[in-house]
Every structure is written in C-alpha cells, then in structure tokens.
Amino acid sequence: MAGPGMVDLTLRIRRFNPDVRPDPWWEEHTIEAEPNDRLLDALHRVKWYQDGTLSLRRSCAHGICGSDAMLINGRNALACKVLVKDVAPRVTVEPIRGLPVLKDLIVDMEPFFAGYRSILPFLVNESDPGDRERRQSPEERARFDDTTKCILCAACTTSCPIFWGDGEYVGPAAIVNAHRFVFDSRDQAGKERLAILAEKSGVFRCRTTFNCTEACPRGIKVTQAIQEVKRAVLFNRA
C-alpha cells in the first residue's frame, strides 16, 4: 500500500523493442507517487528503479519543449502536463499514432518534420527593411499570436484520424505553422503557402474532427486556425 500522502499508480505501458522481439507487448508497473507528481515523474520512476530499458523522450518537463507527447488513456497529451492524481490508480500509456514506433514510446518524428518543412515555415520578405524593425501594429501582431505558441510536439497531428489513415496529409501542426506566417503582416509568401496547402496533401483533407484542438497542450485553437487557412485559400482564389 502507498505511504501517507502517496498514491499507488499502475502504469500499463505499450512496449516495443526491435532488439528484443519483433512485435509490441504490454507491460504493467505499479509505483508509488505523490498525487501532484507528473505522469512523466511516474514514468521516470519506472525507468530509474524498475526497468531501465523503458525508453521515452523528455527534456524540459514542463510542457515547453514538446518531447513527451504520448497517447495517455486514449488521448494525446504531454506526460509532463498530466498529474498523477488525475489518472490514478491506473493509466494506459502508448506511443502517439500514425508515426512509426522505433522503441517503446519513441516514434520516428521525421515524417512529422517533413510535413512541417513542406509549408515553408519561415518568414519571407525580400524588401529591404533598413536598419530598424519593420513596423507591425499590435492588432496585426495579435492576428497570428495563437499559432506562434506551437512547440511541434505532434500531439495534434497524431490525434488526427486522417493523418493515421493516410501517408500524405501534412497534418494540423504543419497547417498551424503555415497559419503563423500566412497571417503575419510582414510575410510575402502567403500565396505560395496557400498553393501548397490547396494540394491533395493539404488543408482540404481536414474533416474538422476537433481532435487536434483538444489534444494541443498549448491550448492553440488548431481547428480554427485550419479553417482560417481554408478561408484564405478560398478568398485568395475568389
């Protein structure tokens, strides 16, 4: 039994290790944790004191680096932003879906970043800015504020049913990052981005399931951003 002020937590973890066996398996570990501990702390406890072979990515441990997106009790979240008290006494942890699993909770992020790179994720402005800042009003700045919060954790993209099924869809995160530039008053490559996103792999694959919005650990209104990009394509053509 758990000590005073502590709770027992059983973690049901989806394991995979190509060095050991070809198929994934489930494993259960029970640990003691403080109710306010993060799920990441609980996973560390398993890794550090029970099974060193458990592999996961993590870094900052407070929801800003985007390393530890996982499928927790059937929903995508960052393990460092889920508290033990909210999942105890039992939690299921799986790797995020739609990307190849490399080991345990670690997936291949390359397809995800390839999608990100495909939408020209950088400011394009060929005019000479001079030696001072380009002006931008607070209202213009506010227009894309929400989508600058993205930490590229892939929680949104791997929550999307279209992304799981298909190898082509760029996914919500890439569109969020396109939005960040399309609606930046300083950027000049909006038309090119919108052209890329009007293609088969682009924004019109979105079926507004809102899984992405609910999965985003940064509270970005992902679906709304995608819809705004759709509208931009629509009116850019009309």
Next chain:
Amino acid sequence: MADRQTRRRDEGYGRLYRGSREGQWSWVLHRVTGVVVILFLFAHVLDTAVVGWGPAAYDRVVSIYKNPVVQFLEWILVAAVLYHAFNGVRIMIVDFWPRAARRHRELSYGTIGVFVAVMIWVSIVMLPRVFR
C-alpha cells in the same frame, strides 16, 4: 513496497482514440450515413429506371418497398439522409465561419437536437407503417 511488475502478452492496439466526442464521432457518423445513402442511391437509380419498362415491371419492383422490413430500413435511410444533411450544415458553418470553431460543441449538440426533434416526427409518421 508498492513497486511491482508484470509482463503480459500483446493485446493489440484496437483501442479507440478517445478524441473529441462531438467532433470525432459526428465525423464518423457523417461518413457512415454518407456511405449508406450513396449505396441506396445506386439501388434507387436502378429501380426507378425500371419505370421505362412500363407499369407491370415497375410496380413489381416498387412492391419491395412495401415490405415492413424494407420499410424499417427506409426509416433508417431517412435518418441517414437527415443526419447527413443537418451535420453537413454544421460542417459548412464551421468551414465558412472559422470563429464558429470555438463553439463547435454547442453546434454539435444543436445539430443533434434538431436531428432528434425531426426524427421524432419522422418516427411518428413512418414507424406505424412498419408495425401495421
């Protein structure tokens, strides 16, 4: 000591993604009802085409629709068309008015509300024919 460990055989993925209740499941239903309607449409074009072969042939074909079991299926078809239509309106609202995305839950429940209300009326009209 609470620490313990067990190993189990693979139970397979198979677990549903517990995504947005309002968004994910209305999308699944939209697809399912869409497929139901298009498959019916294929059949319906064929049966209507029989009209070109005259009354005898056509009346024989449409008599199938008067079977109670088929009439129950017809009730399902009407439900599918109506759900697909109402949910389609919701999708368009979200598509053409991005700010509506912030109220997507309310929109979903509104859609379901309208659908259920209309289906109550549809059922009052149609179901007695099935159980007659």
Next chain:
Amino acid sequence: MTTVHTYDAVVVGAGGAGLRAALEASKSVRTAVISKLYPTRSHTGAAQGGMCAALGNVEEDYPEWHAFDTVKGGDYLVDQPAAQLMAREAVDAVIELEHWGFPFNRTPDGKIDQRRFGGHTRNHGEAPVRRACYAADRTGHMILQTLYQQAIRNDVRFFNEFYVLDLLLTPDGRAAGVVAYELASGELHVFRAKSILFATGGYGRIFRVTSNAHTLTGDGPGLVYRRGIPLEDMEMYQFHPTGLYKLGILVSEAARGEGGILLNGQGERFMERYAPTIKDLAPRDMVSRAIYQEIKEGRGVDGKDYVLLDVSHLGAEVIDEKLPDVTDFARVYLGVEPKREPIPIQPTAHYAMGGIPTDIDGRVVSGPEETPVPGLYAAGESACVSVHGGNRLGTNSLLDIVVFGRRGGAHMAEYARSAALPALPDEPERPIAQLLEHLLGESGDQRVADIRSELQEQMFDLAGVVRREDGLRKLLDILPGLRERYERITVQDKGRTYNTELMEALELGFMLDVSDTVATGALARDESRGAHYREDHPLRDDVHWLKHSLAYRQDDGSVRLEFKDVKMGPYVPMERKY
C-alpha cells in the same frame, strides 16, 4: 561500424547559440549541427521574459547604460570590453531577429515593445528602465523557433539525436573532430572538421531543484574538461529567485517586471528592506539571498521553505496577454490561480555563468595567458566570455546566445576557410567505444538514479544559494565516493536502439566532472561575489578575488585551479546597492 563525416565546421548543440552560429557559418562553409535533441526541444525554448537591447523604443536608453548594468549586475567579475560589445551589438541582434520574423510584442505605433527587467536601470542605477524586448512570456521559445526556421530556410544540415561524447585534438592541440553516439542506432560517428563550436547549454541538473531540462547535464564543458581544457568561474552558479515551489519550474522575472511583488509568510513586501530603490527588480542573486534570509529567519509561509509571488493585482488582461505561460504553470502544477492568489515560489538552480573560457570571437582560450585552442569554439551557456561575471542579469542570456553565437559562427567559418583539415588520430572513436563497452558490459551493483539524486541533493544543500567552508569540504569528501560508486554502475538495457538508460549513465559522468569543478571553485573563493555567497566570508574581496578561476582536470581526476585577471574597463568596482 563507425561512420566518418567530414565538414568544414561542426556545431555541437542546437539551442539558440548553436543555431545562430550554424546560420552564420553555413553562409560560407559546409556546416553540420549535431544535437542530442531535436533542435526545437532545446532549452532556449524555456526562456521566458525577454531579451534586452537599448533600442530606446519606449523611453530613453543607451547601450552604455546597459553595459554598466551588466557589469554591476555581474558584481564586477565581468570582462568589461565583452559586456560593452554585447550591449552595443544587442540592438542589431534584436533588429536582425525581427527581420527574420520574430513576433515581438509591439507598441501602439508598431515598434518593438519593451518592458522592465531585474537589474536593468536608467542612467547607472537611477530607476528601472524598459529595455527588455519580448514576445509575451515565451521569448526564448520564439527565438528558438525563429532560428530553427532560418536554419530550414538556409538548408543547414542537422544530425538530430546524436550525442557528442568526445573532442578529438591533434597532438599539437588543434581541434580535429568530435565523436558522437547515434541514439537511434547505437552506432558511433566521427565528425571530422576544421572548426568545432560547442553550444551545449548548462548543467542545472547537478542540483536538486532546478529550472533546467533533464537533458542539461554539462556534456560540453564536461568533455572538453576531460581533454585538458580548463573551465572558467565554475563556482558562479545562479539561483533564480522564483521557481515554482518544489518543482523549480521557472516563473519569469517578467512577472515582477510587469509589477508582480514578493511577499513573505507575514504578507510583508520584504524586498523593500533589501533593495530600497528597485525593490523586487533587484538582480537575481540578491533576491534569492533575500528569500533565503526570510526563510531562515522564520518568515517563510507557514514556517516552510517558500515565499509568495503575487501578480493578482495586475488584472486578468495583463496576465493573459503578457504572462500566459507562467501563470499556466502555476495552475497546472500547483493548482493555484494566479489571478486570485499568490504563487508559492523558492529559488531554483537556473544558470551557469561559468563554462568553457572564450574570447569575444567565441575562440576557446586556455590558461591565464588565454592561448587560443586552434579550431575550437564555444558559445552560449556552456561558454564563459565572460559577460555575466558573478551573476547574470535577466534577459542577457538570450542576448548572449545570439551575439556570441553569431560571432563564434563567423570566426569559425573564417578559420575553416584558411585552415587545412587536421589529421585524425588512429582509431579516433576508441576511448568512447571502450567507455560504452565498460558501461554496458559490467553488471555492477549501483544504480544511476541513486547516485544522481544523491549528487543533486548534496550539491543543492552544500553548494547552493548560500555556501560555507565546512559544507563545501564535506561536499568534496562526498564527491569522490559518488565517483567510486559510478565506476560500479549497472545499465540494464544492453540494446542499441534508443538506449536512453545508457545515455543517462553517460550524462551522470559529465555531471560528476562538472560538480567537482563547482565545489572546488566555491571552496577556494573565500569571498562573496554575485551568485557565489559564502556565509563565512560575506563580503566581496576585490584585493584578492577580482579574478576568474580556471579549473583543470588532473590526471588523477582531481581539480587544479589557476586564476586570470578580469579585463577591466571604464567601470570601477563599487559597492553593489540597488
């Protein structure tokens, strides 16, 4: 099977400093960036408050005032020419980021907005000045994203999740390459290059309570130290006053810059007593010590070891617009609503002022006479220029990484254009292959996690905010014991794919090395200066200690100290009052 890669320039680390250096170097020479993490996971992204530059957008300001604040904030251990240079180049650095798309908050007329920050004052200490340029409370996140975006635009070549474990030097002391362990495959890679820049960040993980990421384990400083290069001013470690209680997660100084105040257990605004002029916006070392003092004298909250940061009076609008992330941390991790109630905070290990000694061009310089190591560079938190001296001012870290990242990148490219490719030693990967074999092969009886938590506990208690001779001596007795246990660790995971247990074991090795230098330096420096506070020597001693320490690793593993002079300038050391 070891793969050999050849580049002109190799940058180790993909945080702000590494990316900025790579952007500069890749303009003219073939450049690779090797990083333990995906670049966007780097801890630059956790920086919150801002980046100072005397733009003068909202009130009168000059680089010279900024340089003065930096020198005074660093308690005169700062190399003054470097600080003056940084303050001067700050303006262009901020403008450059803006041109690259950085989404700064704006003034009503569309200029970059600026806000107050700890220790930044107008006219040499008169009053707080608005100098920090920012993007809400995610300035570091936006710098990291902006630099990564530019790296994509410029086709910079990345080797992600490659853990650099060794520096290769030619017999005559030139940098020749690095050895990296590929986490995905468990294979070793040798990167051969004409110039190499380390930008691997800090080592806050040697302390129990820290704002630093799990990955910040002093790898870069640790591995050059093993190769005989000294580490500078390692005793100078900053504790940020406002970490979330128990967790150490940072609550930005911007919270106080926007008007937040600190309260002790009796509800008293205690900073009025410690820094009557700028109160809660005093430099971090002073605020951290004030909190320590309050707690020690029984004025913590409920007699516990924390005090309160109150932002509730700022109003929901300011909180949502300018401090969204930090207030969210309080909500998520402590269940506290900052709009209504104060946030429990305690000092948290935050930033290493010390590191690999460099000059203003990022060149690594060894010894008191500052002999450059040809081809070797360092920048960012892993380096010590030294612009932060005994205590870094808030926002100067983001400035440091872009200013000295750029300078290091430019110089390494210039060097690579003229230098020949150095020859590699035979079997360059051999020492690391043997180290891995040792860690994987033997089954000892010691767990990495046990040694690490013991280390973190002892470092925090004995070499933390306040230090004493007896405590540091005790620490120096404990450390060899931990090292001896480290020799007998066991790594359960013998696999090759993402063996993160092995990675943590390697990290612990670097943490132990770095801890030796911190403890040794702290014991030697029997004065109080900046973040280094000795209870038994509470005053600054400019006669004996206006100098940098250099920690060398001896063959037997012990630390030998040398010292070098501080480069002075216009500012004469005076008592540090605010």
Next chain:
Amino acid sequence: MAVDTEPSSEQSGHRADSLGTPLPRGVAGRARPARGGEFWWWLFMRVSGIVLLFLAVGHVLIMHLGGSGVERVNFGFVATRWQSPLWRTWDWLLLSLAILHGINGLRVITLDYVRRPGVRLTINGFFTIVGLVLFALGTIVVVTFDPSKWPGVIK
C-alpha cells in the same frame, strides 16, 4: 585516411539526418504549381451540399413522409409526377448532384484509408464507372420517359 570533401558521401543509409529532403531555394524557385484539385472538390461538396439539402430533403419529405409514403408510389404516381418539367428537372438535378457528391465522398474515404496507389485507383475507378453508368441510365430514363405509351395510367 583520404580527405573526404563530400559531406554525406561516407554516410550509408543515414536515417537520422533531419534535413534529408532539400527544399528548393530562392523565393521564385520555391513556388510550386497550384494544383488545387482538392480545393475545388472541397468547394463542390459544400455547394452541392447546400443544393442537395433542399433537393434531397425535399425529396425525402415528399416521397417518404408525405401522404402514405412509399405506399402510394406506383407507376401511375411516377408517370403523373413526371408530367411536370419541374419534377423531371428536380429529379435529374438530384440524380446528378447526389451521384457526384457521393462518388467524391467515396473517393475521399479511399484517399484516407487506402495507401497503395494501384488499389486506390482500382477502387476509385470502379465507383466512377458505376456512377457514370447509373447517371447515364437515370438521365435516359428521366429524359425519354413517355407515359403516353401506357394510356390510362395518368390520374
């Protein structure tokens, strides 16, 4: 060891190199052809959806709910109804839009779940042909239907 000047020549199957797919450089070079096929289909689904909302829901109300529903439908009912060009136009529009809307719906579903291009093409081809055949059949019937061949059925 020979000096190797080609950055990646010694790497074999280098998986973790993040920027493996090079981007075209320069703003002009970056522009891709705007193949907006998916956009036009997306727009069509919404426009046809609005029209179908009236046509199909109207059709359902009249045929399945009005009067005694399908009970009353027989050859005479159809023949009487198709006396009016309005209903012929209505039914033909409904037929064409619904088939196009439905076939594209099926195409989108295969796009989401079928990864292999060949299989995808086969399935889409099959449904397209079925759709075209049925559209042709339906059009012929609607256009050529002549109840005067069967006198006495029109009420």
